[in-house]
Amino acid sequence: MRRILTLAGVAAGLVVGGATAYAEYPEKNIHVMIPFSAGGGTDVPGRLFSIELEKILDTNIIVTNVTGAGGTIGATKLSKEKPDGYHLGFMPVGTTTTQPHIRKTAYSDKSWEPICMVAQGPLYVTVAKDSGMNTFQDLIDRAKEGGVVTGGPPPGSLPHIAQAAVALAHDVEFTYIPHEGINEVVKSMLGGRVHMAIWFGDAAQRFDLVPLAILDSKRSEEFPDVPTAAELGKPIEHYVWFGFFAPAGTPSDIIEKLSAACEEAVQQPSFVEGMAKAKRLIRYMPTDEFREFFTDQYKNNGKLLRDAGLIK
Amino acid sequence: MLQHLPSVIDQLATFEVLLSILAGSLFGGFIGALPGMGTVVALIVALPFTFSMSSPAAIALLLSIYCSSVYGGSISAILINTPGTPQSAATVLDGYPMAKRGKADYALGWATVASVFGGLFSLVLLVFLAPQLAAVSVHFGQVETFALIVFSLTCIAWVSRGSTIKGLMAGSMGLFLATVGADTMTGFSRFHFDIYELQGGFSLISILVGLFAFSEVFYRAAIREDEVKPIPNVGFKVAPWPEWKSRMRCLLQSSAIGSFIGVLPGTGATAATFIAYGEAKRVSKRRDKFGTGEPEGIIASESANNAVTGGALVPTLALGIPGDGGTAVMMGVLLIHGVTPGVQLFKNQPEIMLGAFVTLFFANVILLLIGAVGAQGFTRVLRLPEPMLMAMVLLMSLVGAYAVRGNPVDVIVAVAAGVVGVFLRLINVPMAPIVIGMALGRTFEESFRQGMILKGGNFWAFFEQPIADGILLLTLVVVCWPMIARLIRRRGMAEKTVG
Structure with missing residues (x-):
């Protein structure tokens, strides 16, 4: 009798398990980690973006701010999460490409699946x-x-x-x-x-x-009279960007789905309006392009820090 | 600006705005009273709701949460010896002894009225002097901040009942705790023992929760007090006018200290309450009663912390520079709503400013209602069986410690601080100085090191700043005064014996 029960249990488990494997992503709440405090420079675009994703993916998105140490505490936490598509992060250039060189973070450029770039400044x-x-x-x-x-x-x-x-x-x-x-x-x-x-x-x-x-290659719309560094003699380009990341190892079909959602989200009129109100620039980069860009940035910023004598 | 008043009131007198003020005040008071969850957590929880609200309602919601959460901290400080927020840590000193004598209803009355008075006092300053005070705030530089913190540290002596040496040791502990984590000046992390969660340092909240809430729970569980406790009065009672009248000076002085410290950069609400407490004790005729349930102690702390709200809003609204953690979150929400606080706002959209002022007025006044009605429920908490009450405190504190930064290490730190706290209680080391040290440590160090860079590494150049000199001189006087006073008294006595 016990054996039968066990078998039945296993069978039931298989059925349920099988069902999960084939269920449409996302089937539960998605957590988006923002490594800076609520209301701050990263949080504002991150939250506006999450509102759109919530509508597009038709699930609850839970935004958590895990703050401290230049965003590395949140990023470390995210890098250790299960790569199942339910733990994602909205992180800026510093946390992902300069801090790992400065601090001995447990994560590096290899710890992420870049999904898309959302904003830039x-x-x-x-x-x-x-x-x-x-x-x-x-x-x-x-x-x-x-x-x-x-x-x-x-x-x-x-x-x-x-x-x-x-x-x-x-x-x-x-x-x-x-x-x-x-x-x-x-x-x-x-x-x-x-x-x-x-x-x-x-x-x-x-x-x-x-x-x-x-410090950009071209003048901006908000300050059209302000010259670029190149016009002033030396081409210097420095800008912050904000990207949407998943921990490395997240299945590629989920990344594709998120990538499509990201492309849709940045075009939503409510997102465009919200970003304009907060005086932030939208800059979208699709997954392939962003992945390459991210790897380059990681390398270049490491070099910059070494050249400036900030790290050995 | 006043010509806009009728239209502004018209705009605010909508159901949505009024509901926001009421709901915000209730919610803020509730979260503020929960140990560990303070102003910032309350604002963050409310933040997503504001996205779908109209701008006036969103501003109203946040401002009422801001004011009432600061007030809410006093409720748990008085009733269960655990400050709900760091700003109420000084309220514990006299609030809890008063409640222990069975007079919780009066303690809440003193705290509520003092809070409302402090809030309104700072609001008046905000309305009439914001641009002038903002100018003071930006010219109060690193060197002046350093001097002010040196002065603030003297209040450790005033809150250390019993042994001053133990108080100073506790204060140093707090200063050391503040050195853990990211060092702003180098960008590197210190003293984190390769635990990555500690790279952000200890959070003041988790230490506070540990030292006060957890140690209270552990202490009560471990040590049985056989004394017969008076049955606590439930409800809310405001002391009669003559009692207030004789404490008017303390109320005004503490509100002024709170407003002023709120305007200045870096010092913060927690320090403001301790400075107000220390100053109140220093000048009071009832000095000896402080720490045993003297209403002046409650008044000083609670009027000062609510006065900080208006003070901290001065640089926020006038310059667009948030004055503390709570105003920083509010700034973010304002930006999302397309309102950019700052010089331009004063000039171009005075009606938004005026709307915020009117809202603040109601947000402060409604605290009376929340206190009066809420106290009926809050005070009944004291009649719960002790194990049940303690279990609740433990649970809420754990959640509170975690909620601040979402960092699990904060929970462990809080529990560890609780164990240390029990030990400190047993050897009679006061806890409040640890909180003062921690609240001031970071700015203390940063302002000093920034000042040193500004002055090219020459410390003596600090004395070129007249305001800093004045503050340091005042510190010297305050520190030496008890000795001088004793000398004068002794000479007076000597003369008498000779005569």
Whole structure:
């Protein structure tokens, strides 16, 4: 009798198990991890994007913010999740391509299946309104005399690397004061203690800062009068991007499904409107292109950090 | 700006907005009262709801959650000796002893009215002086912040009942705990012993939950108190006017301290409450009663922490720079709603500002209602059988410690801190200084190191800043005053004996 019961149990298990294997993905809630705090620079596009995915995939998307240590705590956690398509992450360039070089993270570029790029933001060289500097040349002139103080997030962050690149290209030196984030930097700028900061366009708008140059290959729509670094003599390009990732080993049919959903999501009018309201730029890159781009970025940023002497 | 008032009120007097204020206040008060889950968690939970709301309703929801969650922390501080939020850690010092004497209803009354007063006080400053205060805030630089924190650390002496040495040791422990994790100045992680979850450092919340909530539970489980407890009064009672009148000075002073610290960068609400508490004790005639259930202790802490709300909103609304963790989350939501706080908002969309002010007014006043009605239920918690109450505290605290960052190590840290807390209780080391040290440690170190870079590595150049000098001088006076006072008294006595 017991044997029969066991057999029946096994049979039932097989039926149920078989059914799961063939069921349409997604059949349960999907967790999207954002490695920075709610309401922040990564969180806003991440949440707007998740709202669209929820509608397209017709399932619940649970957004969790796992914060700390430049996003590496969240990324490490995600890299250890089961690659079943139910644990995904919305992560920026720093967490995925610079932090692994700076810290000994348990994850690397091999730990992810890149799904798509969702958003991007070029960096601007900005100064406070009453700084007395009106052009990029003013800044370089002042730096030549010595005494330009610049601020940004902790060393190894994108703005830190970018200011090092600008200084190197124009053969000047900036004094870098690390702050916790852009809010603290702007306070120092408005108080006149920090003269220049490299940041995204939204900060220039929000805090009424004057952008002097854009570190991109072309001028932007939001600040059409601001020259590119190349126009100013040295081509320097630094921008942040935000991508949608799955842990490595996620089945390819699930990645395909997510890739299609991503393409649809970024085109939704509500997403476009939401991003515009938050002054963020949508930049979509499909899976194949993004995978290649990501691998390149991982390598290049490692090289940049070594060249800047930030890592050995 | 005032000419917009009628149209703004018209715009706000919708069912959606009023419901948002009511629901936000109830929800915020509830989450604030749960140990571990503070303002930021409450705001994050509400965040997805705002996506589908109109902008005025979304702003109303968040502002009411912001105010009421700060208030809510006092409820658990008073009733179960566990601050619901770090901002209410100083409320424990006098709130719980008062409740222990059976006067929980009065304690809640003092806390509620003080909270509302502090909130409204800072709102008045916000409405009339926001641009001026914002200018002060940006010119208060690294060196001044460093000096202010040196001053703030003196309040450790005031909250350490009994042994000052033990209090200072506890304060140092807090400062050391704050050094764990990412070092802003280098970008590297320190003292994490290769545990990747610790790279983000200890969260103040998990240490707080451990030291207060868990250690309370463990202590009560391990040590049987045979004393007969008075049956706690349920409900909510506001002390008569003469009692308030004689404490008016404390109320005003603490509200001013809270508002001012809220405006300044980096110091934060937790430190503000302790400074207010320390200052209240220093100037009070009832100094000796502090720590035994003196209403002034509750007033100082609760008016200061709610006053921080208006203060922290000054840089948020006037400059677009969030003043603390809670306002940072709100900023994100405002951006999603296409409202960009900052200089432009004041000039171009004054009606949004005015709407926020009117909402804040109601969000503060409604706390009276929440306190009065809610207290009927809250205070009954004290009549629960103790094992049941303790089990609830344990469970909620565990969830709270985890919810802050979603980091499992925070739960382990909280439990460990609970065990350490029991030990500290047994040897009479005060816990509050650990919280002060942790709340200030990071900014203390960062402002010093940033200041050193700014001054080219010359510490003596710190004294070129007159404001910093003033604050440091004040610190010196405060530290030396008890000694000087003793000298003067002794000389006075000597003269008398000679005469």
